Amino acid sequence: MRRGSTALALGGLAAALAFPLLATRVTWQNTAILMLMTAQLGVAWNILGGYAGQVSLGHAAFFGAGAYVSTILSMKLGISPWLGMGAGAVCAAGLGVLVGTPCFRLKGHYFAMATIAVGEIVQAVVNGSDALGGAVGFTLPLGETGFWGFVFNRSKLPYYYIALGLLLLTVGVNWLVNRSHVGYYLRAIKDEPDAARSLGVSLTRYKMIAMMLSAGLTAMGGTLYAQKELFIDPNSMLSTSLSIKIALVAILGGAGTLWGPVLGAVVFTGIEELTRVAFGGTGRGTDLVVHGALLVLIAVYQPSGVMGLFTRRTPPAVPPPEPEAEFP
Amino acid sequence: MTVELLLQTLLSGILIGLVYALVAIGLTLIFGVMDIVNFAHGEFLMFGMYAAFWGFAFWKLDPIVTLPLTALLLFAFGVVVYKLVIRRITDAPMLSQIFATFGLMILFRGLAQYLWKPDFRSVDHTIVAGKVVLGGLQFGLPQVVAAAGAVVTTAAVWAFLRYTRLGAALEATAADKEAAALMGIDAQRMFALAWGIGAACAGVAGALLATCYPIFPEVGSTFILVAFVLVALGGFGSVVGAFWAGILVGVVEVMGGFLWDPAYKMVLVLSLYLLVVWFRPQGLMGKA
Numbered sequence: 001m002r003r004g005s006t007a008l009a010l011g012g013l014a015a016a017l018a019f020p021l022l023a024t025r026v027t028w029q030n031t032a033i034l035m036l037m038t039a040q041l042g043v044a045w046n047i048l049g050g051y052a053g054q055v056s057l058g059h060a061a062f063f064g065a066g067a068y069v070s071t072i073l074s075m076k077l078g079i080s081p082w083l084g085m086g087a088g089a090v091c092a093a094g095l096g097v098l099v100g101t102p103c104f105r106l107k108g109h110y111f112a113m114a115t116i117a118v119g120e121i122v123q124a125v126v127n128g129s130d131a132l133g134g135a136v137g138f139t140l141p142l143g144e145t146g147f148w149g150f151v152f153n154r155s156k157l158p159y160y161y162i163a164l165g166l167l168l169l170t171v172g173v174n175w176l177v178n179r180s181h182v183g184y185y186l187r188a189i190k191d192e193p194d195a196a197r198s199l200g201v202s203l204t205r206y207k208m209i210a211m212m213l214s215a216g217l218t219a220m221g222g223t224l225y226a227q228k229e230l231f232i233d234p235n236s237m238l239s240t241s242l243s244i245k246i247a248l249v250a251i252l253g254g255a256g257t258l259w260g261p262v263l264g265a266v267v268f269t270g271i272e273e274l275t276r277v278a279f280g281g282t283g284r285g286t287d288l289v290v291h292g293a294l295l296v297l298i299a300v301y302q303p304s305g306v307m308g309l310f311t312r313r314t315p316p317a318v319p320p321p322e323p324e325a326e327f328p
Numbered sequence: 329m330t331v332e333l334l335l336q337t338l339l340s341g342i343l344i345g346l347v348y349a350l351v352a353i354g355l356t357l358i359f360g361v362m363d364i365v366n367f368a369h370g371e372f373l374m375f376g377m378y379a380a381f382w383g384f385a386f387w388k389l390d391p392i393v394t395l396p397l398t399a400l401l402l403f404a405f406g407v408v409v410y411k412l413v414i415r416r417i418t419d420a421p422m423l424s425q426i427f428a429t430f431g432l433m434i435l436f437r438g439l440a441q442y443l444w445k446p447d448f449r450s451v452d453h454t455i456v457a458g459k460v461v462l463g464g465l466q467f468g469l470p471q472v473v474a475a476a477g478a479v480v481t482t483a484a485v486w487a488f489l490r491y492t493r494l495g496a497a498l499e500a501t502a503a504d505k506e507a508a509a510l511m512g513i514d515a516q517r518m519f520a521l522a523w524g525i526g527a528a529c530a531g532v533a534g535a536l537l538a539t540c541y542p543i544f545p546e547v548g549s550t551f552i553l554v555a556f557v558l559v560a561l562g563g564f565g566s567v568v569g570a571f572w573a574g575i576l577v578g579v580v581e582v583m584g585g586f587l588w589d590p591a592y593k594m595v596l597v598l599s600l601y602l603l604v605v606w607f608r609p610q611g612l613m614g615k616a
Contacts, residue, residue, distance in 0.1 A: 055423065102606040108422060109365055110609060113560040117598040120553060124598075128591035240553070244367075244430055251423045284445070285545070288438025295431025300416045303424035 013168075020160045029156045033228070035269045036163035037221060042249035042261030043170045044217035047177060049247060050256035052210040053190030055112045058099070058119030059218050059246045064126070064237040065092040066219025067226035071138050081150035085223040092219030093212040100211045104204050116240055123238040137233025140226065150227045159228050166224060167262070170217045174258055177213065186210055190256075218246075252298060254307030263306050332464045337586045338579060339465065343475040345578020350478035350533040351551050352558035352570040353485060354526035360565025361502045361522040362418060367429040368409075369555060370548020371436035372527045376402050376534020377543045378444060384451045384538075391451055391538040392473065398535040399528045406527025410520045418519065433548075440545035448542045456539050470540035477536045481529060482571055488525075489567065498522060502565060553594075554581075557601045563614020573612060576600075 016036075020029050041063065049055050069091050070084025079087075103114045126132045142151060152158040177183050185206045188196035197203055226232045236242075245268075253264020271294055279286035302308060355369045379398040380391035391398075409432065417428050458469040489495040500508040501518040509515055533551075541547070558577060562569025577597050584596035605611065 055426070102602055106605060106609050109359070109363075109564060110560060110605065112365070112426070113556055114602060114605060116553070116556060117601055121595050121598045121602075124592065124595045128589070128595075244426075247423075248427060248430060251427050255423055285438040285441025288434050289442055290438075292431050292433070292435025292438055296413055296428055296435060299420075299424045299428035299431055300413060303417065303420040305424075 016164055020157055026156060029160060031269065031273050033156060033160050033163050034273070035266050036160070036167050037225060037228075038245075038249055038269050039262040039265035040163065040167040040170050040221045040224075041218060041246045042253065042265050043167065043174055044214050044221065045246050046214075046250045046255060046257075046261045047174055047186075047217070048207075048210045048214035050250055050261070051174075051178065051183060051190065052186040052207055053256075054104070054207055054210070055108075055247065056115040056214075057112050057240065057243050057247055058115030058117075058122075059214075060238045060240065060243040061099070061119045061122040062092040062095065062215040062218040063222040063225070063242065063246070064122065064232075064234070065095055065215075066222030067232045067237050068126070068132060068138075068222075069219070070223040071140060071226050071232055072132075075138065075141065080148050081223055081227050082148070085220050088219040088223050089216035092215040092222075096211040096215030097208060099215075100204075100208050104207050104211075116243070119238065119240050119243050123234050123240075126234045126238060133233070135234060137231065137235075137237075140230040140232075142230070151230070159224075163224060166220055170220075171258065171262070173213060173217060177210075178258065182206060182209060187256075248295070252295075252305055254305030257305075257307045260305055260307040267306055336465050337582055339467065340471075341579035341582035342575055343467065343471045343578070344582065345575040346475040346478040346482075347533055347536065347574075348551070348554050348558060348578055349571045349574025350481055350529055350536075352555040352562070352574060353482055353567050354529035355555050356559045356562065356565055356567060356570045357485070357529070358522050358526040359559060360567075361498060362414075362519050363422075364414065364417075364425050365429065365556075366526070367426065367552070368432035368436055369526070369530060370550075370552030371433055371440075372402060372406065372530035372548075373534045373537070373551055374440060374543075374545065374548040375405065375436070376531035377538045377541070377547060378440065378534075379531065380535040380538035381449055381451060381543050384454075390455045391535045392454065392456055392477075395477070395532060395535040398531045402531025402534075403524040403528040405531075406523040406525070407520050409527070410523035414523060415516065415519070437545050437548070444545070446545055448544045450542050451538050454539045468540060474536035474540065477532065481532050482567070485525065485529065486567055486571075494521070554597070557597060561601050561604055561611055563611030566611070566613040569611055569613030 019032060023029065023032070041059070045056065045059055066085065066088035069088035070081045073079040073084040073087060074081050099115065099118050103111055103118065106114050127135050140151075142153070146152070147158070177186070185196065185201050188199075188201060189203050189206060193203060222237065225237070229236075249264045249268045250261040251264070252268050253262065254260030271291060275287040275290045275294075279290055298306075351369070351373055354372070355366055358364060358366050358369075376398050379401055380394060383389040383394035383397070384391060413428060413432065417425050420428075454470065456470045456473045460467045460469055460472050487495075489499055497508070497513045498518050498521060500511065501513055501515055505515050508518070554577060558570045558573040561577070562571070562573035577600075580600055581593045581597050585593040588596070
């Protein structure tokens with residue numbers, strides 16, 4: 001890493017650590033926690049969707065897997081949600097393999113559509129299953145509070161720092177992947193799949209590695225969400241609109257860049273919260289109008305994502321159209 | 329008795345499947361011509377339903393009577409959406425295209441809520457009210473008319489693509505943009521046309537559904553998932569594929585709900601879709 005970006009990263013980290021101590025209003029802290037959690041999901045998605053170029057629109061299934069596994073383990077067997085978080089990640093990685101097996105045969109839009117189908121199947125199954133709480137979901141019991149019980153009711157600060165820690169872990173995994181040979185293979189798979197295959201790179205194997213990492217990290221975010229909200233149901237944990245939001249956050253910031261999804265989460269959550277505070281509550285959808293219009297404007301005028309504003313040398317995903325030939 | 333019930337279920341599935349197909353045809357046409365998945369397609373359907381509803385509420389005009397007008401309105405709307413937004417992202421990466429049409433979806437839903445409130449509305453009397461009795465079988469007339477309208481519209485789009493010069497130009501652009509441009513076909517015009525026809529198909533479906541389905545700002549979400557499945561199952565860009573996929577999915581959905589459990593009918597439909605694309609990634613009638 002260059003010295004400038006190291007300084008920037010350290011400065012950002014210091015600011016993130018100090019923020020909740022300076023901004024003591026609960027609404028600010030809540031928004032900040034939401035941003036960190038959304039950022040973590042975007043960064044996790046980025047491993048598969050950004051680096052490997054496999055646009056998943058079904059990541060809510062992994063998010064939900066993390067939340068449901070840890071919740072059920074702690075409610076039925078009294079296992080600490082911290083252990084549940086690990087178990088959820090392993091289950092989600094397994095689910096990822098199950099999803100990847102048929103879906104990795106598909107490319108581009110076909111892959112994206114298939115992942116929507118997978119997400120919807122998982123949601124419908126949970127909705128219809130009484131053992132999994134059905135459409136009602138679970139309200140987590142206020143049992144053991146404190147660190148080991150993963151429930152904090154005195155202050156939001158523990159959730160903030162756990163969310164920050166999880167985000168840093170996810171960024172760290174992203175950074176390691178990006179630097180390792182896996183990262184090179186993934187970019188090769190994204191940009192030149194045929195060339196990569198002809199050089200002996202097993203496409204399915206590396207896509208699967210990306211999928212497992214991405215799914216596992218997303219599931220950890222799901223456990224955190226469940227422990228923070230203490231309520232999970234299929235609609236809030238497993239919906240396709242959540243899957244799409246996870247992808248949008250990464251795309252908004254700049255898919256395939258290390259910090260893009262973080263930036264995207266800050267902007268996306270910021271827009272969402274601001275429009276809700278400014279225009280919401282009327283029940284008339286003004287917030288949706290503004291939110292939607294902003295998304296369209298960004299997509300039209302800043303297609304490479306917000307990161308594109310800072311890095312001028314972001315290579316476009318498709319070659320720019322050739323200038324039209326002019327005959328003298 | 330059981331045979332009759334089975335037949336009743338089967339035919340009901342075909343009826344609803346034909347309407348599904350009409351929604352999907354617009355989507356697959358847009359995709360085929362310009363490789364963009366329109367997440368806001370369900371909202372075109374929603375606007376079609378509201379157009380029919382307001383015609384009824386203000387002027388007591390039946391949705392079936394105003395159907396041609398609804399189709400025209402939605403055609404214009406599709407072209408405007410193309411000119412204002414889509415034209416600017418034609419060559420953008422797939423990711424920002426998803427972003428743009430998803431933003432449109434949120435925007436349109438918000439607009440509908442803002443303008444018309446989130447209430448459920450319905451057209452409470454229509455000239456197609458009643459039942460069709462066929463031996464021991466019984467079908468709602470609105471459903472039968474909707475299915476018939478869907479078949480006619482689908483056939484019209486298919487014939488337009490196959491037998492008119494403009495349709496051929498559209499297909500040529502879908503097959504090879506550059507080559508078509510060299511033949512003097514204006515790609516921009518073809519894209520606008522695809523969005524117009526795509527939106528008009530959704531509008532027709534909306535008008536037909538307005539006679540028998542509640543109308544509310546999020547109604548598009550009910551149909552868009554099935555439409556996506558049909559487009560992928562039939563083969564991206566294939567009108568005929570979407571048509572047959574519609575019938576197949578309608579039958580599987582209704583039969584699954586009848587024989588197994590209504591809660592799992594979508595699981596069945598989606599699993600069927602995944603199974604098909606596992607072995608045939610390009611869909612039933614898509615080109616490899």
